[in-house]
Amino acid sequence: MGRYVARRLLQMIPVFIGTTLLIFLVMYALPGDPVRALWGDKPPDPSQIEKIRHDLGLDQPILKQYWDYLIGLFQGDFGTQIASGRPVADILTDAFPVTIRLTLIAFTLTIVIGIPLGVLAGMRLGKITDNVILILTLLLISVPVFVMGFLAQAFLGFELGWIEPTVQDSLAFDQLMLPGIVLGALSLAYVTRLTRTSIAENRRADYVRTAVAKGLPRRRVVGRHLLRNSLIPVVTFLGYDLGSLMAGAIVTEGIFNVKGVGGAIYEAILRREGTTIVGLVTVMVLIYLLANLIVDLLYAVLDPRIRYA
Incomplete structure (x- = not known):
């Protein structure tokens, strides 16, 4: 290892x-x-x-x-912003905690809701529950993030008054809930459909039939045998999606006025602040690489047949 x-x-x-x-x-x-x-x-x-x-x-x-x-x-110096003379490291310190909070909300939503919905659809393949979940996830995939964000902002904020249309405090988790839901909606749909497909395929595997023939409880068959092996492609997608959520937060942050990485990148592009853009992208690349490494190591946990010599 x-x-x-x-x-x-x-x-x-x-x-x-x-x-x-x-x-x-x-x-x-x-x-x-x-x-x-x-x-x-x-x-x-x-x-x-x-x-x-x-x-x-x-x-x-x-x-x-x-x-x-x-x-x-390598000395911790990301350069200096040309317009303000401010160190890029300070911009990273202010922007990334906001985007990480937003990404954690979206990522948690994807795991907590997407995987159970996928398991439910896969176990009820072809039934009304499966068809309803497929229609809902297809709807989420079809609607662009910026359209969903504007609709949520207009309906829940301006029409019903349940939320503030724009975020006032970018560090408050409660105000980041709606932007996080909008950001994670697409990933949730993909994870649900991917889990459903994997569950439906592995239900016909020999090890599942053997576990059922041995008289094991249904919960143990699904949780210990079926789900663990079915999560391997899902975990692969989630590792890639973690970085995509941070990059995709640019649009969501712009809609809800969240002061995170998205706003910093947008302003840097307008001013052609190459040092700022490279600094932000550098951190995102490191997050991508670390997430992919963790995903590869999780394979051995999910499937005992996978071992790294």
Whole structure:
């Protein structure tokens, strides 16, 4: 197991470098000059522009800028925002706790509701319960997140007055509940349908028939034998979905005025703040890689036949 983990950690290095380098090159290729944009419509002073670019290292070749970024990254320095002169690490400290709260609400909703609904549909395959769940999940998949967010905001906020249309305190869990539900609705639908398919397929497996023939209680057959093996593809999806939820929170945060990663990325794109965008994406990449490693290790827990030498 230790050798496997070490090998996976080594494999993460080229993925990390390739992803962050790609973002660097994309930001370098975008038109416009973030330093010149500091003057707005006023005519800039060329000498001041060159001085700022030199102080920030923007006059260096792109690969040299990337190398300096990596060196600073290992020292905890994510760079400095051009417009405000604020360290990017401070922006990360303010934005990520909000998005993590929002993502945890959506992820918990996906697991607590999506998996039981999938098990219920898979155990009642072809019956009215299964058909109702399929229709509801298909509806959630068909409606885009931004449409669902605006509908929830207009109906529950403006029409019924049950909630505040926009979030006033981005750190309050109660105010993040509705944005979290909207964010997790699509993932919930996918997890439900994936669990249903896996349960329906494994119900015909030999080990399930053997457990039933031995006279084991239905709860034990489903919980210990059927569900554990059926969760392997679901866990794979959830590991990928954890990072997708954080990235997808950009739209949800914009609708409900949540001050998280989404707002920071949106403002950074408008100002062409490449350092800020790369810093935010770097943390997301690390979350993706860590989630995939945890998923691979969970395989051995769910299926005893899987062992890592």
